[in-house]
Amino acid sequence: MSAILLQTLGEARHHHGSIACFDDYREEEKASLHQKTFSVTKNGTLRDYEALELRVNPTQIEIDNDSDDAVTLLKVDSANRPGTLVEVVQYMLGLNLQIKRARISSDRSWFHDVFEVTEANGEKVSNVRKLDFLKRMLNIEQEGIFNNGDEVAVDPIESTLVELAGPDKAGKLAEVTRLLTNNGCNVRSAAVWTYYGRVAFVLSVLEKGKPIADQVKLQRLRQIMLGIMGPNGQGTVNIKKHSGMVHHDRTLHQMMLAEDSKAWDQAHSNCGQSLCAAELASRMSDASLADAVSPSHASPTDSASSLHADCALQGDFMRDRVESSSPLLRSAKHSTPNISIVQCRHTGYWLITIACKDRSKLLFDTVCTLADMDYDVYHGTINANPDGSAMQEFYAKPRWGRPWDPRAAKKLAAMLEASIQRRFPKGLKLHVHSVDRFGSLATLTGVLRDAGLTINRAKVKTNAANNVCGHTFYVMDASGAAPERAAVERACQQLGGHLVEAGEDVTAGCAAPIAFSLPSQQWRSNWSGAAASPDSTGFSSST
Incomplete structure (x- = not known):
């Protein structure tokens, strides 16, 4: 009987298609811990073999800082679910670590990976907290603690996540953000990618500090956004509730x-x-x-x-x-x-x-x-x-x-x-730093659009701790050619911004980035965003 059971379990381990991916597994395991239903799913069915196996043989992560003088060795032994490798690599990127070499080995149900990693400056990883987080990165209770190397608290804020994709067109980001602002919604973080005539957005949105609760309003916003993203159903719009950190790059991919x-x-x-x-x-x-x-x-x-x-x-x-x-305004790493x-x-x-x-x-x-x-x-x-x-x-x-x-x-x-x-957008790189204000992204994108500039790439991050926003754009002119720096500077100066140091790392064929700072007093007096107040719930007639 035992032999038959072991043979059955062994065969089940190789039916990889029936195994839940890592993200689904993590959510199910969290739910089972809270509900104390350890051996069955929420539907009452028996959990798959790997879920039970991970409880008996949990993931083992070993960190070796002694064997090599140049790199930190990271050895990972874990049950292999679809998406586990992505999770490991994504976590190391969140810690701002560089993967110099890696060896991946798997028998489909279990894997053993060895990574040789360093800090961004090429030194071995010595930060005690980073090393501790690495050891727990596949723990189902572990949340994102770092974001591009910057330590942040576990984000308890829930938001409405808006995902849009479709044919690219100048001014789409400005239209979407103006629509949200005109209806009392604030964009907390955002990322935009464009590639050969297509665009994708991921926006984390709040209404009065909380996710948008009005389902009728969400449905109406979705219909308007579908019209913005493309006629005849060419666009994609997904709106959902999200908690914790938003992995923009993963979603955009x-x-x-x-x-x-x-x-x-x-x-x-x-x-x-x-x-x-x-x-x-x-x-x-x-x-x-x-x-x-x-x-x-x-x-x-x-x-x-x-x-x-x-x-x-x-x-x-x-x-x-x-x-x-064409090397025009393209990253040196392209x-x-x-x-x-x-x-x-x-x-x-x-x-x-x-x-x-x-x-x-x-x-x-x-x-x-x-x-x-x-x-x-x-x-x-x-x-x-x-x-x-x-x-x-x-x-x-x-x-x-x-x-x-x-x-x-x-x-x-x-x-x-x-x-x-698609990691290498064409465009002049523009950094804009400002205090966090309602509708700030709508204002910035509107000013850039009115200046005849198109946004090929954008990343917006709000630091709730110090109420500061960081905006990074790659911009071109309306014809797709290199923009004049003076035109970009004039657009930012309309908001009261002043030019700050942008760095000296300039490679042949690449333009030096521009960095602007928008002081709080000037930002307030020059703000010319949406006409609606933060409490407005009416839909903009212009959209």
């Missing part, structure tokens, strides 16, 4: 992937009608696309599928490849990645190799894409080389047991490239 995937599928379905032989031959000369599935590993029967899959990179992806080659995906015939693994310039969030971007596209990483090596380059190698399989598919490999390569490239 998921939203942009959905947009990219939809565009890729549309391009693939139309490529046979829109391409001529000359166009196809021209694109096949691009080595990074032609090698996405290596001919040496593809069978002869795959050639037709491989050729057809090349067509799927037509359209927006190809146009953006041309645009991204580079076009070299991505190869081949089949390991004997093991069934998909070998994914990525080579590009190194940067702090590179691993996060790639593992997010793999997880969101339902690829499980079994083994991997990550290396940040002394020359500034990075090499990542993953042995992965589709989560649902799908066989090797050249078309799917082409799509995965395109999605990985997009996830890496």
